[in-house]
Amino acid sequence: MTRLPARMLVNGALLVIAAATLFPLVWMVAVSFMTPGEASTYPPPLVPRDPTLSNYRELFARTGMARYLLNSVLLAVAVTALSLALNVAAGYAFAKLRFKGRERIFRVMLGALVIPSQVALVPLFLLLKELGLVNTYGGVIVPAMASIFGIFLVRQYALAIPDDLLDAARIDGASELRIFRSIVVPALKPIIVTLCVFTLLGTWNDFMWPLIVLSDQHLYTLPVALASLSREHVADSELMMAGSVVTILPVLVVFIALQRYYLQGLMAGSVKA
Amino acid sequence: MKRTTAAWWFVAPALAVIGVFFVLPVLAALIVSFTDFDIYALADIRNLRFIGWRNYVRLLETPLFWHALGNTLYFVAVGVPLSIGASLGAALLLDSPLARAKSFFRTALFAPVVTTLVAVAVIWRYLLSTRYGLINYALGGLGIPPVDWLGDPHWAMPAIILFAVWKSFGYNTVILLAGLQSIPQDLYEAARMDGASTVQQFRHVTLPSLAPILLMVSILTIAGHFQLFAEPYVMTQGGPLQSTVSVLYFMYEEGFKWWNLGSASAVAFVLFLFIFAVTLAQLRLAPRPAVAA
Numbered sequence: 001m002t003r004l005p006a007r008m009l010v011n012g013a014l015l016v017i018a019a020a021t022l023f024p025l026v027w028m029v030a031v032s033f034m035t036p037g038e039a040s041t042y043p044p045p046l047v048p049r050d051p052t053l054s055n056y057r058e059l060f061a062r063t064g065m066a067r068y069l070l071n072s073v074l075l076a077v078a079v080t081a082l083s084l085a086l087n088v089a090a091g092y093a094f095a096k097l098r099f100k101g102r103e104r105i106f107r108v109m110l111g112a113l114v115i116p117s118q119v120a121l122v123p124l125f126l127l128l129k130e131l132g133l134v135n136t137y138g139g140v141i142v143p144a145m146a147s148i149f150g151i152f153l154v155r156q157y158a159l160a161i162p163d164d165l166l167d168a169a170r171i172d173g174a175s176e177l178r179i180f181r182s183i184v185v186p187a188l189k190p191i192i193v194t195l196c197v198f199t200l201l202g203t204w205n206d207f208m209w210p211l212i213v214l215s216d217q218h219l220y221t222l223p224v225a226l227a228s229l230s231r232e233h234v235a236d237s238e239l240m241m242a243g244s245v246v247t248i249l250p251v252l253v254v255f256i257a258l259q260r261y262y263l264q265g266l267m268a269g270s271v272k273a
Numbered sequence: 274m275k276r277t278t279a280a281w282w283f284v285a286p287a288l289a290v291i292g293v294f295f296v297l298p299v300l301a302a303l304i305v306s307f308t309d310f311d312i313y314a315l316a317d318i319r320n321l322r323f324i325g326w327r328n329y330v331r332l333l334e335t336p337l338f339w340h341a342l343g344n345t346l347y348f349v350a351v352g353v354p355l356s357i358g359a360s361l362g363a364a365l366l367l368d369s370p371l372a373r374a375k376s377f378f379r380t381a382l383f384a385p386v387v388t389t390l391v392a393v394a395v396i397w398r399y400l401l402s403t404r405y406g407l408i409n410y411a412l413g414g415l416g417i418p419p420v421d422w423l424g425d426p427h428w429a430m431p432a433i434i435l436f437a438v439w440k441s442f443g444y445n446t447v448i449l450l451a452g453l454q455s456i457p458q459d460l461y462e463a464a465r466m467d468g469a470s471t472v473q474q475f476r477h478v479t480l481p482s483l484a485p486i487l488l489m490v491s492i493l494t495i496a497g498h499f500q501l502f503a504e505p506y507v508m509t510q511g512g513p514l515q516s517t518v519s520v521l522y523f524m525y526e527e528g529f530k531w532w533n534l535g536s537a538s539a540v541a542f543v544l545f546l547f548i549f550a551v552t553l554a555q556l557r558l559a560p561r562p563a564v565a566a
Contacts, residue, residue, distance in 0.1 A: 007371040014366050018381035021439065025384065027407070028396045040405045090287035097280035105288070112296065116500060116548060118521060119541045120298035122534045123305055127298060143294040146287035176279035205389045207503045208521075212529050223391035227507050230395045237399045244392040255387040259380060262387075266444070267451050 032241040055242035091154025139213035157191035194265030306538035328539035341523040360445035383443040394507040426516035452486035
């Protein structure tokens with residue numbers, strides 16, 4: 001039978017690929033527990049000889065990591081909460097409420113998706129400077145409060161809400177806000193969780209815009225701080241790996257806990273488009 | 274009547290944010306790209322002059338811009354086929370009925386996608402280190418002498434491409450896997466009854482069925498690759514010998530290091546035009562499905 005060798009080939013190949021994707025992450029964790037200088041020996045060690053927490057201690061004591069972590073958490077939570085509120089309301093309206101120009105506005109928005117956000121970078125910076133938001137949390141939060149992608153995702157999902165359900169509530173005299181809160185939001189819960197994970201991870205990982213708009217070190221998010229630290233501490237691989245663990249671990253945990261929603265959203269957002 | 278008013282309350286906040294912080298800046302970028310907006314105009318707007326096409330003309334005369342464009346096209350031309358090839362290979366493996374522990378493998382392959390780009394770029398910088406890096410150590414085991422990955426102008430971009438494939442191929446893997454799973458099994462059965470080999474089945478059933486998804490995947494992946502920035506920023510700072518300066522990296526330095534904001538806006542528009550043109554070309558050149566499904 002050719003079955004057994006084929007099975008070994010397929011699973012063996014998958015094992016090799018998975019090892020390649022996971023190895024750098026496992027190696028990062030191992031090195032973060034090594035004593036300073038240990039990783040810069042030959043042959044490169046894979047396991048710490050004397051596992052130590054000193055890199056993490058140094059990271060939080062000397063580089064202000066606690067502050068960056070706080071900034072990242074604060075910004076990710078604020079952007080996620082605000083943009084969810086705005087995108088869900090708008091996505092629902094584009095799917096289920098009638099207003100003048102609805103289809104035209106929606107088509108224009110979809111067309112605008114092809115414009116890379118970097119085109120807007122320079123004027124956005126000037127605008128936020130004018131508004132006094134450069135070098136504040138607001139500089140990161142305000143432009144991210146709504147997204148075309150988020151509205152699109154919610155709209156696609158909301159199209160499936162039956163009109164009869166909404167009309168019945170209207171006949172019962174429920175206000176539009178009430179209908180939104182007690183019928184629409186519960187019906188949209190899966191896509192809300194999806195969008196929540198997307199926004200949380202996207203904001204956490206974002207680099208270019210925070211790098212531009214936050215020049216005060218106390219406001220740095222983890223990626224901006226890590227990029228700047230890695231230029232200063234080129235030789236301290238153990239310290240930098242501890243910093244990478246602090247940056248990556250939260251997103252990996254969120255992803256693994258909620259990956260069902262994340263992967264569903266990925267498919268809804270791309271395959272349907 | 275009341276419902277229309279309510280509808281506006283639902284959409285107005287989101288539309289206002291998108292209008293003020295995206296649409297307006299995009300339009301303004303076009304105007305700024307025709308001005309000499311610089312650090313003096315930043316201090317006092319009265320120093321601003323309209324200079325027509327001069328930013329664009331000067332860009333064409335700047336060797337570093339051409340260099341950045343060439344580097345970016347290199348990254349796109351080599352990185353995109355490698356990345357999509359890796360995704361397709363992985364998706365085919367995951368779709369195989371012989372594969373075990375599929376959800377574990379899917380998660381493992383997808384993990385790099387959700388990680389923070391800056392942080393994994395830092396990890397890879399150490400893995401690629403000439404003296405103590407594990408990649409050179411492994412190559413040494415095969416008898417290959419150490420490569421100065423990030424310090425040699427010939428190897429820096431290939432190293433970044435390798436890293437980018439690692440970081441992102443899992444994304445398209447998941448999308449292509451969904452596409453593979455939606456191909457009706459009857460098609461394969463019919464092909465097998467006609468005596469088609471596995472390779473023929475792949476060429477005549479799998480690829481044509483996957484074509485629309487492959488087109489979308491390649492459009493998005495190319496657009497994404499054109500926006501190369503954080504990798505060179507963290508791993509090479511554009512070096513060595515400017516071999517990894519990308520268009521966006523050039524724009525960042527032009528705009529936010531030297532404060533030539535007019536010129537930076539022109540760069541942004543050139544980048545946009547490139548992405549737009551390549552997207553259109555793909556839509557035009559893509560083979561149309563013979564029968565509409």
